[in-house]
Amino acid sequence: MCVDDDNILAQIEKELGALSRLMNADDSEFRTVLVNPAFRKEEQSHFANVLCAALGLHELTKNVLLLLIEKGRVALLPLIAKGLSAEIDAKLLRVRARITSAQALSEQELNDVVESLHRRSGKQVIAEVEVDEKAGMGLKAQIGGMVFDATLSTMLERLRRQLIDTPLEHKYGN
Numbered sequence: 001m002c003v004d005d006d007n008i009l010a011q012i013e014k015e016l017g018a019l020s021r022l023m024n025a026d027d028s029e030f031r032t033v034l035v036n037p038a039f040r041k042e043e044q045s046h047f048a049n050v051l052c053a054a055l056g057l058h059e060l061t062k063n064v065l066l067l068l069i070e071k072g073r074v075a076l077l078p079l080i081a082k083g084l085s086a087e088i089d090a091k092l093l094r095v096r097a098r099i100t101s102a103q104a105l106s107e108q109e110l111n112d113v114v115e116s117l118h119r120r121s122g123k124q125v126i127a128e129v130e131v132d133e134k135a136g137m138g139l140k141a142q143i144g145g146m147v148f149d150a151t152l153s154t155m156l157e158r159l160r161r162q163l164i165d166t167p168l169e170h171k172y173g174n
Contacts, residue, residue: 006092008058013081013088015061020081023074034074044069094124100132101139102151117141117148 022030033039033047045066052062068074089095097117099105105113110127117125121143136152 008060009088011058012061012064013085015055015057016064016077016081016084019061019065020078023077034069041069041072044074089126092124094126095121095143096126096128098128098130098142099139100130100135100141100151102131102133102135102137104131105129105139113139113141117143120148 019030022028023034025031030051034044039047048062048065048069051057052065064080065074065077068077068080085096095117097114099110099113110129114125114127125143134153136156138151138155140147140149140151140154142148
């Protein structure tokens, strides 16, 4: 594939991802129109055509959406978007990392974490950042099944387990 093909794939991935988020949003009119059987397929297709034109979506993105409507499978859009992203990630040798911290990371801190994950994985890292105040200090990064957890809450839990699991004679030297 050439660079233009990669750019088109990236655009379609982005657009399907945005449509997927619309589908999953609370009180989504997009989902209501496209999934509710009260709307005929012709109405759903018209809605999709108008939406795609208004948003300036790529022709292939529009065609995927129209095909899903025609086949009565539009509810699968989020799974298809996720699957496409996974295939593109594999093709481009990139991974997605979910990075969780107790407070927002500065741009430099995020860059340092992404660079560290890049060195460990050998792949380009796309960061999906989340703030979770329950994490305490530190951060957690997950790439697929690998978890790098350096949060205060996890460290305290490990220490708690270690203290509970250590026999009394080891604790007091008996």
